[in-house]
Amino acid sequence: MTDAKPQAQDPGEPFDVLFANGVPTGIVKSRGAVHRDGDWHRALHVWVAGRDEAGEPFLMFQRRSSAKDSWPDHYDTTVGGHFRAGETLRETLREIEEEIGLPAAALTLRPLGTRISITESPPLVDHELQEVFLLLDDRPLTGYQPHPIELSALVRFPLRDLPAFFSGETAQIAGEAVVPGNSVPRAVTATHAEFIPSVDRYGLRIAIAAQNVLRGDRYVAL
DSSP: OOOOOOOSSOTTOEEEEEOTTSOEEEEEEEHHHHHHHTOEEEEEEEEEEEEOTTSOEEEEEEEEOTTOSSSTTOEEESEEEEOOTTOOHHHHTHHHHHHHOOOGGGOOEEEEEEEEEEEEETTEEEEEEEEEEEEEOOOOGGGOOOOTTTEEEEEEEEGGGHHHHHTTSSSEEEEEEEETTEEEEEEEEEEGGGBOOOSSOHHHHHHHHHHHHHTTOSOOOO
């Protein structure tokens, strides 16, 4: 008898089903059923940006683990998760500590807005309203604790290189990564195929928003 492969998510986790405008329907369904039936539900995205030890701006991505039920092994928002049924935003921020090891109570998040995200790749039909935030944090990569089941790596890419990459002007991008259980940073190179695709140029919009925040802009949105 072999051990079961660890799951990076609980298919029975309860979600509030929403109307497309974000109003709750009053229905609660399991994660697996919501992603099967294409029900609207709420998610959280927290992007970490800052300046590295040399003062160069960066934007941080997680590389999703191979145990994920959607987009395994792809680059994604630094922290991503779902609102469980009945949870407030403050309660959902638990995802920050769970995924990268930072206690949410000590952090200041910059709201960027709500993103409408649709992924239809049966059997996964994922309709999300994503509450998107930016966290400015300059600590070194060794100061994070990537979750050993949910993440395969935590990666910093130079912010100056991301707009050209996400615009398709360059084919690959170099960065620096740490993996769960090993805090020694290592060099990585990523291609477009390794990032979750989007029709709204999400990565480009986030990179521009992070640049604007780091230069001191007061008003920033997706």
